[in-house]
Amino acid sequence: MKITATIARAFSGAALCTVLGVAFAGGARAQAPASQLDAIQSAGVLRICTTGDYKPFTIAVGEGYEGVDVEMARSLAKALGVEPRFVRTKWADLMPDFLAGKCDIAMGGIGVTLERQKRAFYSAPALATGKVPLVRCADKDKLQTVADIDKPGVTAIANPGGTNERFARSNFKQAKITLHGDNVTIFDEILAGRADVFVTEALEATVQEKLKPGLCAVNTDKPLTFIEIGYLLPRGDGVFKAFVDQWLHIAKSTGEYKRYYDQYLR
Amino acid sequence: MTITSPFKGLKLAVLSAVAGLGLTAAALAQAPASQLEAIQSRAALQVCTTGDYKPFTLAKDGSFEGIDIELAKSLAKAIGVEVRFVQTKWANLMDDFTSGKCDIAMGGISVTLDRQKRAFFSAPYLINGKAPIARCADVSKFQTVADIDKPETRVIVNPGGTNERFVRANFKQAKIEIFPDNVTIWDQILAGKADIMVAESIETKVQEKIRPGLCAINPDAPLQYGEMGYLLPRGDVVFKAFVDQWLHLAKATGEFAGIYDRFVR
Numbered sequence: 001m002k003i004t005a006t007i008a009r010a011f012s013g014a015a016l017c018t019v020l021g022v023a024f025a026g027g028a029r030a031q032a033p034a035s036q037l038d039a040i041q042s043a044g045v046l047r048i049c050t051t052g053d054y055k056p057f058t059i060a061v062g063e064g065y066e067g068v069d070v071e072m073a074r075s076l077a078k079a080l081g082v083e084p085r086f087v088r089t090k091w092a093d094l095m096p097d098f099l100a101g102k103c104d105i106a107m108g109g110i111g112v113t114l115e116r117q118k119r120a121f122y123s124a125p126a127l128a129t130g131k132v133p134l135v136r137c138a139d140k141d142k143l144q145t146v147a148d149i150d151k152p153g154v155t156a157i158a159n160p161g162g163t164n165e166r167f168a169r170s171n172f173k174q175a176k177i178t179l180h181g182d183n184v185t186i187f188d189e190i191l192a193g194r195a196d197v198f199v200t201e202a203l204e205a206t207v208q209e210k211l212k213p214g215l216c217a218v219n220t221d222k223p224l225t226f227i228e229i230g231y232l233l234p235r236g237d238g239v240f241k242a243f244v245d246q247w248l249h250i251a252k253s254t255g256e257y258k259r260y261y262d263q264y265l266r
Numbered sequence: 267m268t269i270t271s272p273f274k275g276l277k278l279a280v281l282s283a284v285a286g287l288g289l290t291a292a293a294l295a296q297a298p299a300s301q302l303e304a305i306q307s308r309a310a311l312q313v314c315t316t317g318d319y320k321p322f323t324l325a326k327d328g329s330f331e332g333i334d335i336e337l338a339k340s341l342a343k344a345i346g347v348e349v350r351f352v353q354t355k356w357a358n359l360m361d362d363f364t365s366g367k368c369d370i371a372m373g374g375i376s377v378t379l380d381r382q383k384r385a386f387f388s389a390p391y392l393i394n395g396k397a398p399i400a401r402c403a404d405v406s407k408f409q410t411v412a413d414i415d416k417p418e419t420r421v422i423v424n425p426g427g428t429n430e431r432f433v434r435a436n437f438k439q440a441k442i443e444i445f446p447d448n449v450t451i452w453d454q455i456l457a458g459k460a461d462i463m464v465a466e467s468i469e470t471k472v473q474e475k476i477r478p479g480l481c482a483i484n485p486d487a488p489l490q491y492g493e494m495g496y497l498l499p500r501g502d503v504v505f506k507a508f509v510d511q512w513l514h515l516a517k518a519t520g521e522f523a524g525i526y527d528r529f530v531r
Binding site: 035037041079080238239242243246247250253254255 | 379382387
């Protein structure tokens with residue numbers, strides 16, 4: 001029992017020290033919280049998780065990357081005065097990789113979702129987008145809304161398995177839905193008259209409008225669905241978020257962001 | 267018994283440690299220490315300012331005047347404390363601020379990402395940037411950088427600052443003349459010894475007012491984007507929330523515009 005008490009006391013003492021230590025550290029942190037902003041500058045490197053598979057945001061090309069958000073990542077690294085280092089991830093591994101500390105920020109067409117917000121911070125939105133109809137230009141006026149499209153006699157086409165098919169299934173009850181497995185030739189189906197409309201991401205629709213004369217993207221400034229693109233940041237790190245938001249705000253105000261956007265979309 | 271007891275003791279010790287941690291963390295999370303309290307405790311708002319940048323901050327006979335001086339007084343009043351100005355120099359601004367000589371720095375401070383590494387900024391209170399100023403007869407021929415950057419154009423600039431940096435980076439054909447006197451540099455244009463100067467857009471508005479014959483060119487659509495904000499302690503979101511709210515109200519009520527017009531219009 002004597003031994004017990006001693007051990008217990010010793011441990012209480014240790015525990016007290018721990019509590020005091022933490023309280024003290026906590027007090028100091030309120031004035032100068034540890035931030036990834038300092039860790040990045042000490043390391044001399046900004047690590048960016050990116051999937052490299054989402055045009056026009058992040059595209060793996062050989063050993064390197066290109067795209068709007070890849071240019072933005074380089075711009076952020078330059079603002080920090082460090083080298084950018086891209087860390088390849090997959091959409092399914094994005095959150096686990098990010099939370100495991102494999103990178104400081106994740107960039108590349110990442111949609112803002114509340115599911116991810118539970119485990120991370122987002123920058124201010126870089127871009128607002130959503131799904132729009134892509135149609136033959138002659139049909140531009142008559143296929144504007146979900147109600148316009150959802151009529152017998154209209155054929156909506158979709159690539160299977162993603163959010164485009166999900167959108168078609170949940171919104172079109174009267175129109176005929178055709179699935180087309182090839183993401184490259186799906187646009188020609190509309191030009192050939194085998195389908196009338198493809199509801200897809202506004203940015204993709206804009207790209208295809210340029211590539212395929214005769215196709216028109218409808219109301220790209222007023223999408224049928226709403227999604228924001230943002231950058232994923234460590235949860236709770238207000239200092240790093242303030243830096244990234246300020247950099248993004250300036251990049252948008254000076255026209256730098258638009259320059260990258262036009263480079264990959266125009 | 268002799269074995270279980272120590273473990274019980276251990277468990278208790280560990281438990282209290284964990285409970286203590288939980289409590290400390292919870293208390294901190296709810297009420298982080300903020301400069302907002304420190305300012306109220308000492309009943310004074312300490313404002314770093316350079317006192318050399320018209321129309322924002324100008325030292326005069328031992329006191330200060332300017333847009334940001336009036337706004338500093340307004341902020342102090344909103345907090346319910348006295349204002350105390352701490353004079354600094356541009357070269358010492360960040361060191362003075364981060365070493366705690368003041369709670370906020372005000373006076374024509376441009377938002378830059380280098381400063382953002384070491385401090386927070388309030389919401390921007392002014393969009394600013396570089397604008398040309400020329401004789402009023404020449405306004406239509408000097409609208410863009412390309413208009414100005416011709417061999418026959420004589421650009422005048424004060425050395426060493428962002429004006430010279432802008433001129434060197436953007437004008438390759440025009441003749442550049444360095445003129446070190448910030449007060450008489452404007453008269454060189456009026457006298458026909460130079461054609462154009464590029465300066466902060468708000469400064470061009472002030473000079474247009476005090477020197478008839480000079481016209482600011484598109485000062486509200488500057489050649490280079492910039493904005494001004496107030497420097498705040500890094501990570502102190504409570505104080506930043508207060509300052510941003512005060513600034514928002516000063517703008518919404520017209521208080522800001524009233525002060526601005528007094529010094530610029």
